[in-house]
Amino acid sequence: MIVTGGAGFIGGHYVEQCIKESNPTLVIDKLTYAADPVRLEKQCQKGEVESLQVDINDSSHVRDAFQTWKPNVVVHFAAESHVDRSIADATEFANTNFLGTLSMLRVSLEYFDSLSKHQQSDFRFVQISTDEVYGSAGEDVAFNEMDLLQPGNPYSASKAGADHLVQSFENTYGLPTLITRCCNNYGTHQHCEKLIPLMISAAVSNQPLPIYGEGQQVREWIHVKDHVSAINCIIEHSMSSGEAGQTFNIGTGQRPNNLEVVQRICSAVDRYCNRHDGTSAKNITFVEDRLGHDFRYALDSSSLASLGWKPEVALEDGIEKTVQWYCEQLLAET
């Protein structure tokens, strides 16, 4: 298996699962600011994991890696993933998320064409996409996989463009692909720029907790381990049924607004730090809203449910444990 972006937050959890399943894995990762090379190094020491530090746009090195590694599955996580950064400058988002995916598709197709018919039937290119490609959902709407893509920011536009490329390679060249569109992930090892780790670290150190607008934006949340199990369920179903070319939403139906998420984090931090409930929440401050901020994301994940998958981590338990993990890391650093 080849996992791009395996040094990142979700990719790293996916690699952890590959280790548990003794699934030999090559991680292709450029190791940007968002990567966790220390975690990857530890994974390389404990399992059948190898890593290649390379940009996915470097098709010559990626092609060589395909020839040596001979993957049957390519799980493509590598991306620039932070919306705020895409608003400041979308260049790297176009380079990695769109052109990088094109480059991965080209190399995958070249490799696929060199396989025997039997090997071809076992090959899948899995595009890890996001619920953000659908844009903002109306009050009672939950997007399904047939809905139009109406991305509302440069990050989601670059991901939507990549999804279209993936579908075009399936349709034009017969490359067997799958697309997964997951909601917001949380859990351990997420980069500290993202909402949940950012708020935990601010709460622990009694700093202001900045929330965009009035914090009423709604997001659907999934624990990263449930995301990993959903991806594997989709791949297994595709392999056993012989079907490819589908898109699956991955969601949980747990849709609090941002203020509710931050209040929950504050209470968990107060419990961990033995403070009175409400201490951390006093530091919540509302700041100017993000440009073009999508108001609501919501997924209809019934296609995935029909494969027998369901999430195992309830948001309240997941947040409590995530807060504990970050607090331990933060206290260990001081």
Ligand code: NAD
């Ligand atoms: P992340 O930012 O934590 O990790 C991205 C990884 O990709 C990093 O290790 C980085 O070094 C690597 N990378 C970036 N550019 C690269 C390049 N040009 N070549 C090779 N490697 C490169 O991201 P994440 O949160 O783990 O997200 C992983 C994937 O899941 C992304 O495709 C993202 O769009 C998608 N996704 C994320 C979420 C979420 O809530 N985080 C939700 C749905 C979908």
